[in-house]
Amino acid sequence: MARSLNGLVLAPVEDQAPGQVGTRTRFTYHEKDGEIWAEYSGGDVVRGHLVGTREGDRLDFRYVQLKRDGSTSSGHCVSRVVELADGRLRLEETWEWESQAGSGTSVVEQLADDR
Incomplete structure (x- = not known):
């Protein structure tokens, strides 16, 4: 299992x-x-929260966010934790909105100066 987030x-x-x-x-x-x-x-998101569980290198969570235009949205995401060659962590995500249509994949990485 990769190190703690x-x-x-x-x-x-x-x-x-x-x-x-x-x-x-x-x-x-x-x-x-x-x-x-x-x-x-950051960006178009004023405030967002996610909460869920981790089993090994798998995260399973729900998220909710408030955007600058005053709208809110929520969804579900499953992520895989990967340790990069330089020691930073990456999350490879598959997500789906629950409050609106849409789904996709994304990648988030630990900032280089956050080690």
Whole structure:
């Protein structure tokens, strides 16, 4: 199992659809006894939260966010934790909105200066 995500700051490697999570979004992760949670903001997201579980290198969580235009949205995500050659962590994610249509994949990585 890859090391703990607790206290790490991760960011998407590329922008998602307009008005959603993007490269300016920052996720601050917390982890304890198989529980995982994070706060995130940046770009079009004013405030977001995710909460779920970790088993080995698999995260399973739900997320909810408030965007700058005042709208809210929520969804479900399953991620795989991968340790990169330089020691940083990457999450390879498969997500699906529950509050609206849409699904996809994304990658978030630990910031280089957060080691």
